Amino acid sequence: MATSPRPSAADADATGPAIELRGVTKTYRTGTLALGPVDLDIDRGEFVSLLGPSGCGKSTALRMIAGLAAPSSGRIEVGTASPRGRGEHPISFVFQEPTLMPWASIRHNVALPLKLAHVASAEIARRVDDVLARVDLSEFAEAFPRELSGGMKMRTSLARALVTRPDILLMDEPFAALDEITRFRINDDLLELWRELQMTVVFVTHSVFESVYLSQRVVVMTPRPGRIAATFDIDAPKERGEEFRLSADYAAQCREVSRALASASEGALSTREAQA
Amino acid sequence: MSALPASRDDASPLSARAGLRVALPIVVLIAAIVAWDLVVRLNQIPPYVLPGPLLVASTLIQDWPVLFGSLLTTLWTTLEGFVAAAVGGIALALLFNQSRLLEYSLFPYAVVLQVTPVIAIAPLLLIYLPQETAVIVCAWIVAFFPVLSNTTLGLNSVDRNLTGLFRLYGASRWQTLLRLKLPAALPYILGGLRIAGGLSLIGAVVAEIAAGSAGAGSGLAYRIAESGYRLNIPRMFAALLLLSTAGIVIYLLLALLSHLLLRRWHESALGKDN
Secondary structure (H helix, E strand, C coil), X not given: CCCCCCCCHHHCCCCCCCEEEEEEEEECCCCCEEEEEEEEEECCCCEEEEECCCCCCHHHHHHHXXXXXXXXXXXXXXXXXXXXCCCCCCEEEECCCCCCCCCCCHHHHHHHHHHHCCCCHHHHHHHHHHHHHHCCCHHHCCCCHHHCCHHHXXXXXXXXXXXXXXXXXEEECXXXXXXXXXXXXXXXXXXXXXHHHCCXXXXXXXXXXXHHHHCCEEEEECCCCECEEEEEECCCXXXXXXXXXXXHHHHHHHHHHHHHHHHHHHHHHHHHHHHC | CCCCCCCCCCCCHHHHHHXXXXXXXXXXXXXXXXXXXXXXXXXXXXXXXXXXXXXXXXXXXXXXXHHXXXXXXXXXXXXXXXXXXXXXXXXXXXXXXXXXXHHHHHHHHHHHHHHCCHHHHHHHHHHHCCHHHHHHHHHHHHHHHHHHHHHHHHHCCCCHHHHHHHHHCCCCHHHHHHHHHHHHHHHHHHHHHHHHHHXXXXXXXXXXXXXXXXXXXXXHHHHHHHHHHCCCHHHHHHHHHHHHHHHHHHHHHHHHHHHHXXXXXXXXXXCCCC
């Protein structure tokens, strides 16, 4: 934790990037270089996807931004916009699994970050109700995780991430396990929340379609060691929906990103062969 | 299952199965008692070799004041040993979880304590400790290890991402323990306690028997030993019956506790159809 970035009041100028990675690498204890070096700036309020094959270190990058893992070398700066109140946390993390406490009701799961920060119980109740309404789970507040579907569990996880009013939302392949219909719906809900709450979102995925649909910028990464192979600015309005998903424009951009992803993977393969 | 007759639409196969699960053991019990009675009657076995079930039952009623007092003594010892094992096992596991050094230094000795047969330690304990304490210590020695090892396993099985989440939100050690580790370990702890309940009864009985005629004991095991010396076999059987009933009740109580605590969320407490 010592080397991980902690946002401070000094970062509170609203002009700099929200997240700044400089020469960041991660070497596993076994000696394999998993990631980097990576240089990346993410602006405030931006929606960025990290797209790459499994094992390219994109999740590791996300964990390092969150401070859950330390980089082996390089520097990560995380800036937050405003001074924080009690129970407000600049960074939230949504895992690939819902990661809920099975012994606690949905309400208590969502309330967890606030309880850990000793927020008054009346305020906890108010904020949890509010955020549950946002993700359409008000009726299920007293249910237990096992009683909910996969999509609803993921919504709970999202609600818990939002309850701390984060500036930065980090998401690690959060919807990979959901069926397509559920995923489309939750994607639209996520976009709406992002527009409304003006968060910076870093979204890790291995789905070309999801990354193009959601983001303003797609960062394509190479297989291990994960490096940035290409960056695409997605040409679409912030407000997206079924129309965009079915448009030729969307298909064309998917094709382009897909091609970049394929060539990034091939490039890595050929260098590996050359080394052998 | 497939041997069950296909019943009318309104009868659910589940409740029929539940009925069988209760009925079958009872049928076996009745058959065994009848067979026992027949063997004794037909062979005219004298009561000091093998008393019939009716004689055991009447002895149980006749000697009830003596036996009941002994039962209470043994149960009290068991309870004390169990509580000591539960508190000691959980506390030690928590300490181990907080400090690796402590775990490395002490865990081997917990194993040593566990693998040394308690029946061999009991006479020693009876030399060094007052009898009442020695009996409780015996119950504790037998019962604490399953609590310790199960709790340790539970504390180490916490979801890695949940741990990360607690760290991200700056949870203190205490909060992580109380809100994450203990609830996550609860099913394992309860499993350990269920084993410990039966074991502490065994520990208490072993110590009482080891104390035997030398002690001023009055527990059920002491009654069994005493009845053996006096060839009062019907009373021996009656005491034995009480002892196993006590064991069953302890098990059922702990299973009920486990069910009540876990039924809303844990897989082990859910029906198979869920």
